[in-house]
Amino acid sequence: LHRAIAGDAFHDSADRFPLPRCHPETRTKLLDSLCKWSRGVQPPRSSAILWLHGPAGSGKSAVAQSFCQHLQNDGRLGGSFFSKRGHPSRGNANKLFPTIASQLARLPQCRQSISQIVENDPSIVDRSLVNQLHELIVVPCRQSRLPHPVVIVIDGLDECAGNDVQQELLWLIGNAVSRERLPILFLIASRPEAHISETLADPPLDTTHRPLDIEQSFEDVRIYLQAEFSRIHRQHRTMDTVRYPWPSSQIVQHLVEKSSGYFIYAATVIKFIDDRQFDPCQRLNIIMGSMEDRYSELPFAPLDQLYLQILSSVPIRFHRSLLQILVAIHAQLALTVSDLEPLLELDEGDVELTLRRLHSVISAENKHSSQVTVYHASFLDFLEDSSRSGPFHVGSSQCRTNLSLHLLKAFSCRNGDPSFNRQEKLAW
Template identity: 30%
Template sequence: MHRHPAKSGPHPDKWGASPPIINDIKEFIARAGEPGCLRLAWISGPAGAGKTCIQRSVAEECLAGTILGGSFFFGRDSGRDIADGLIATLAHQFCSAVPGFREAVLRKIALDISIFSKSLLVQLQRLIFDPLEDIGEPHEWIQPKVVIVDGLDECRDTAQRKQAIHLLHALTQHSTFPFCVIVSSRPELDILTTFAEEPVQPDMRRFLLYRYDSDEDILFYLVEEFLRIRKTHPAGHTLPATWPTREVLEMLVKMASGQFIFISTIVNYVGNGNRHPGTLLTNVLSAISTPKRPVAALPSPFADLDALYTQILSVSSIDRLLLRLVLHAIPEIWRIVETNSLLTESGGPELGPSPLMLDTFFGLLPGTTNIILSQLSALIHVPNQHQTETHGPAYIRFYHKSMEDYLKAPERSGDLFQSEGDTVAQFTIAAIQNLQRWSHTLGSPSGDCGAAFGALYLCLRFTWAHIPTQYDLTISELEAATDAKLENILRFDFTILLGWILLYGRRLWSQPNDMLNHLKPQNTSLKGLRNRWLRPISKGVKILHTCDPIALPAPEDKVSTVM
């Protein structure tokens, strides 16, 4: 069992000081204990609308009022993008929130220690409903208690998202469960459909963020966060109590146009402990007042956000070519490892975009990626050395998808723009170089993540057709590559990749020979690529199909997977 706690966020001193939506949620919680009232709520709104900020505020207020039963915050990082631990986490938190629950649930676990490997539905019955029934009448603790589940859309498996909604609905309908449940997510089609269907829809209240005055919420958030910076920043004592002025706050609210992502990026940037917050706020105000457009164009709805991104990314001490390489590499690596997670559940080498992974794959000096990203913490999560040493590999992520959208548009990102074709060619050449180097050593994937990712990349990008993924992994972009890049690619001996699959395919796929059934070269107008690269693989596949998978070398060690 493990916790998914709410991170720090805006924390009003009392309910009455909160924005309107939190006041409405407060009223919903207060009435949830009354007979016949709804006990399931869904907060829905687009990306960047402030859903997580709202949930964190509610969680902190409920915790202060001793009515928080439990919370589960989904996230994009590995381990928080699945629902496997949802019920166990809530049961663990109920041990502190519900008198007598700890003893009751421990008795259930003692009867079946394999319970955590059972289905979520079985866990719901045995870890929550059965212990609550054993406790009997709740008596004094039957006050409105709250369970918060945030970021359901971050759960990557749509089937798990649907199951989670039905489980949470079942919780609120059970006679022994004295809690209300508040879920937040983007209105993804599968989530929207599940909430709109029987039996969930009649028992659920929906909070639509667009119906609220987001300007008031954003102003409230800014006041709280700038107060926190004045109190906690090393230079905070030098800031006057009137910093920032009311005029500055109102200008920021106007510039945000309802986008919490714009405001949270500013707060992250200004709160950077390495520089004076007053100077950083001045930089922000200058950037959004006189934005430098990379390309002359009509006014863009993202102009202010783009100006902020451009300001933060304009670090003179960083090599722009290396910065562009790393920025475009991050989402490309995630596309590959997340696609592979659809194909296998086996453990494998750690291939997510860690600083070590990027340095190794692109042949950079150790520490280069950390240096490049060291001043971009307002936009990008970069694991520090302590996290890596104590918790194993951690991965680089953009805080918001708008960053990737910015990089994909030349009129927005200027010299940091890179076409998808250039990215694919860059990765393909790096994959080839890593596999060619590997062919001289035949090293294990656990000691050569560059070759392991190179093999995975070439398989997914070039030889697996019709993969059920949200990403477009076709190779049509290579048709615009330069002759020199294509020649480097066409010279590669594809049998090296087949050799890697033969030796270590089990490290990427639980049934490597079964996976080879999907190895079907993609269509391409590049005759050289078809004749010299893709067609020969069909012969190699036939040979590999004759191999007994039991005879393949087993992994030397069990390595956790990013997938």
């Protein structure tokens, strides 16, 4: 069994150091809710699967990590698997169930059963996912006499293998918990990708899971920033002459607003400022844009990499329509999907197909009534800076001119101006 596992996917793996976890005094309500669920206090036990979802950078992994620690302290951690896109083992779906089984085997009630199964059939780790789940997880848990349910935490499902495999994993888990009353619960964390939410809406998952949105929390971001700035002020030798509190409450408020209530922006800011080779005050000034960046390092490189990765997931054939949509979103025109298609002269369905892979950064819940907006204010900053967004830059004069022409044409057509040809599409 050991040869088939991804030990670096454990919640306490050295490979993942430094471990992402919630800062003390943040996400307290969410973690309390998760702990109550794990103990059967809320919601009803029928919710054997909890889907923790939220946009990229909203702190799902930190919540999952902190929850694992709570479970371990409480004696309720069955196993964990923290996926990572492109990683040879953490991104390999075939290692998921063997990895979970190896952790379940630490429990005295499951150890003998799992050992016997692997000893009788060593090739089980090379079999199909359905066989692995049944033999390595379902059978041992069914035979065990666990005093209480244990929780299996799967973080980053959207980063594991491909879409089809992710859907298969969900269906297999949902089918297993719906057919038998097993002493196991599943917390599955992922971005709100369309194929995942659609799978969870179908039987048997529609009745066995409960969605839990990782909400924005401006106050939690404020607590995190204030605590981290205080630590930097104490620890950096260059800060001895800087008066405390540092920085001002106005600067902290500005950063909180920029974060849109999500931790990725705040964490990126702190990571950039907390560099022992530079003066924290100068680094903060770079962030605030009040002085020229004399360094080659870009403050938001990790954030940019994340946004580029998400945008690049859109198939090339949709890149033209993607740029048009991004320009319109950046202009904050408060339009719905139904508004965008005629305005940008796109074929029906093009906007939905283009945005299908962007649910982690762009909100477009209802085609006719919901405005297409971004989750992170930092995403708009990224789009308008050509050095950061590259091919997805929306601030060029050509982009602005094209959008203006589309708006003018739409307005003129609505008012019956014959000088505009309704059949002639504008080129981008």
